[in-house]
Amino acid sequence: MFEPSTLKDIAKALGLSTSTVSRALRDTHEISSRTKQLVMDYAKKINYRPNPNALSLKERRSKSIGVLVSEVANHYFSQAINGIESIAYDKGYHVIITQTHESYDREKINTEYLSSRSVDGLLISLSAETDDVAHLKYLHDKGLPMVFFDRVAEEIDTHQIVANNEKGAFEATSHLIETGYRKIAHLTSSAHLSISKERLSGYSRALAQHNIPINEDYIKHCPHGGMFHEEVETAIQELLDMKDKPDAIFVAGDRLSIGCLMVFKKLNIKVPEDMAIAGFSNSDVLDLMSPSLTSIRQPAFEIGQIATEMLINLIESRYPVTEFEKKVLDTSLFIRNT
Amino acid sequence: MFEPSTLKDIAKALGLSTSTVSRALRDTHEISSRTKQLVMDYAKKINYRPNPNALSLKERRSKSIGVLVSEVANHYFSQAINGIESIAYDKGYHVIITQTHESYDREKINTEYLSSRSVDGLLISLSAETDDVAHLKYLHDKGLPMVFFDRVAEEIDTHQIVANNEKGAFEATSHLIETGYRKIAHLTSSAHLSISKERLSGYSRALAQHNIPINEDYIKHCPHGGMFHEEVETAIQELLDMKDKPDAIFVAGDRLSIGCLMVFKKLNIKVPEDMAIAGFSNSDVLDLMSPSLTSIRQPAFEIGQIATEMLINLIESRYPVTEFEKKVLDTSLFIRNT
DNA sequence: TATATTTGTGCAATCGTTCCCGACATACCG
DNA sequence: CGGTATGTCGGGAACGATTGCACAAATATA
Missing domain, CATH: 3.40.50.2300 (Response regulator)
Incomplete structure (x- = not known):
């Protein structure tokens, strides 16, 4: 149905060979300027586009x-x-x-x-x-x-x-500490991800620097990065069920922040009164939250x-x-x- | 650097012709099952993939x-x-x-x-x-x-x-009316867009059905769909500057809703106390807003x-x-x- | 045994483009 | 006037895959 024009079409119409047409369009020096002009005008007229598949095949890229x-x-x-x-x-x-x-x-x-x-x-x-x-x-x-x-x-x-995930995590966690929180949990993505490791490391360093012992039970991984709502819900629930439950959470990603807020909303937990949140996020929409949550933004x-x-x-x-x-x-x- | 294997490679390695190899891989009946198996095994071994550019060129799609x-x-x-x-x-x-x-x-x-x-x-x-x-x-x-x-x-x-934009807009606007709002503005995208027309039409029908006259000054178009923050800000400001300013807004899209909320936040206007909002949105994040805004969701x-x-x-x-x-x-x- | 039919395989053209090579002209120099 | 430059252009192969056609070998039929 849809037949784009080819070099051959131009060549036939102008009584030239395809090689000449090709060279004319690529502005090679060995084509007379008169022929070049002729070809270029006609090509423009019929809106010629080189076939990218043919090019890729030839150029091998x-x-x-x-x-x-x-x-x-x-x-x-x-x-x-x-x-x-x-x-x-x-x-x-x-x-x-x-x-x-x-x-x-x-x-x-x-x-x-x-x-x-x-x-x-x-x-x-x-x-x-x-x-x-x-x-x-x-x-x-x-x-x-x-x-x-x-x-x-x-x-x-x-x-x-x-x-700089380590530093960002460190700053966010430090901020929570300096605001007065001591029992800070960490909700993060799967453990083997580089960003998870780095953010966990920044979180740990901030706690250590303030002489706050690390509670392994405060660290919750979501193996699917929060794509399944249940994994976030379970993690949060486990945190809330602890007898020494956290008063703040450092969240390692956008999807997790959203999941986290959804769970809180469902359980009617107020942010930051019941639970403070700081986390990695590039969403401008999350800023609209009232009160907004402290966020680490990546470039x-x-x-x-x-x-x-x-x-x-x-x-x-x-x-x-x-x-x-x-x-x-x-x-x-x-x-x-x- | 990165040279994928071709039919020719397989043919050469197996001492066959490219056509035989091609047919064997396409499982044609005219190739002996022994040759087929031979070709298929080898193709799998070297992880052969047909070159999509060559295919596109040949198949013309x-x-x-x-x-x-x-x-x-x-x-x-x-x-x-x-x-x-x-x-x-x-x-x-x-x-x-x-x-x-x-x-x-x-x-x-x-x-x-x-x-x-x-x-x-x-x-x-x-x-x-x-x-x-x-x-x-x-x-x-x-x-x-x-x-x-x-x-x-x-x-x-x-x-x-x-x-069904007309119906969705009608329902949202009707809901605002039934909740008690009478001075309902409409923030929407550029006027020539089909969705703008349809949503405006639903909005108008809802007002008409409740015998509320349409105030043309309540209808604000953003020619760039809210991509420029200023156009939203200007529109909202114009609404607020009216002497008979609206108490609710029906917003025609996601981007506009976000822009709208940003302006409100900046101006410290409370939703829905100072201004109610209902609008088209498919964002699960907007649901986290507290209080959430009424939204029309599209499939x-x-x-x-x-x-x-x-x-x-x-x-x-x-x-x-x-x-x-x-x-x-x-x-x-x-x-x-x- | 000779011929017809089936089965398996190869040759070559094709898609659109680039580019090497060679074929002409015309021009210039000795 | 013969020979070499130079400037323009066409022919044809190549990129990777498909496919109609031809042709060989193997088998079936007369």
Whole structure:
């Protein structure tokens, strides 16, 4: 039905050969300016676009990069995606976004998919469930460029770009302590995730610095990153059922903050009177909460931009890159009503 | 660097021709089961994937569909995208998501991009700024299948799938009236958008049914759909500056609701004491607001699913389709704290 | 045994583009 | 006037996969 025009069409119409037309459009020096003009005018007239599939086949690259995130509804990721697109479009790359919904299986399927779509590189933030990165290591070993952001895999030797999770967690926890809370719980994502480890470490350091012993029972992991409402509800319930129950929670992510607030609302627990909250979040909507919760904001847009620049550098590098960089960006703490 | 294996590689390794290998993998009856097994085993071993560019070039289709939405951070759209992907993946199609950020220029650029990427079809929700759909009509006339959802273009004769905006708006406005409000303003997106018209119509009908005269000054349009904070702020300020200022607002969208609440928070206006709000929203986060606002929820996931089914039917139809359908799905009203 | 039929495989064209190579002109120099 | 530059252009192979056609070998039929 929909037949775009080709070089051959132009060549036939103008009585030239396809090679001449191709060269004219690429502005090669060996074509007379008269012919060039002729071809270019006609191409513009019929709105000629080179077939990207033919190009990809010939050039052996697709000028597109694949993105693996947990979900676009998460404001951290939607902002990161905006950063990714801003750079990618500039450099002539297309962006293919896939969502894992924190599922390891989906991550594998999406990885398969993207590599079969012959993307030139991958931007990856691991899913909460992912513990084994063999599927990515395989592709990396075969030479597919990839850059990790946010949730990184240490086993794979490549660029990483993350927020300073340890420091952000430290600041948020310190803030809770300085506001007067002592019994601070920590609700976080699955234990093997890099961000979970780093945030837990910042939380622990803040407690230690104030000589507050760490209560292991105060630390609750959600293996699916809060994608299942029950896991959040169970974790919160367990905290509330403790005889020495916490008076504040440091929450490690957006999805978890929302889940947490939902549970509190359901149980009619008031924030911050009954339970104070501070947490990682890039959602402007959460700021509307009254009283708003103190939040650590990550430079998501910038992280997306830098990751994309690094990836495109890898892709376009003429020789294999062996020196990799780990870039850490500072977070900012927004203190609200606490 | 990254060289995927090809049919030729398999053929060479097994001492066969590429055609035999191709046929063996496609499980044609004219290949001996012994050869088939041999080829399939080896293909699996080296993890062979057919080159999608070569396939697209040959088949003259890419098995991918393009999506045009305003932004993925909007929960309505992220849910719709989940619906789209659920169907598309099932039927072997890939989804390329592009964001317009409510900008007409970006919509044009993205449309260009998608058509040049030779997608097999388009799923479109118009941007707030878009008044002229010539760029889409051009492609539609050339035979590119497209389906509109949410914000539709009446000028283009194809399938449409939308929520019952008129009824939803009627119910929300009626609810405000029945709760006791009489001076109900309406904050909405740009005037030419289909959803704006329909929601305005429902709003008007509710007022008329309760014999409340329509005050044109109560109706505020945001030409950029609330993407610029100032347009929302100005609109709200104008409402507040009126001598007979409204006591309630019916808001036509998610982004606008958020913008609206931000302005109220800044001006220290309490909801619903100083100003009641009811509006279209698919955000679960807004539900956390205390007191929550009454919201009209659209079946976004389902809308995405149906739109995708319709599009794939168009794409795979053997003969040109001339009969088009307009599907209207009911919204649901969530009454909260008012 | 000779011919017809089935079965298994290879050749080559095709999709749209780029690019190496060679074919012409025209121009210039000795 | 013969030979070398130079400037323009066309022919054809290649990228990876599919597929109609041809053709060989194996089997069935007369």
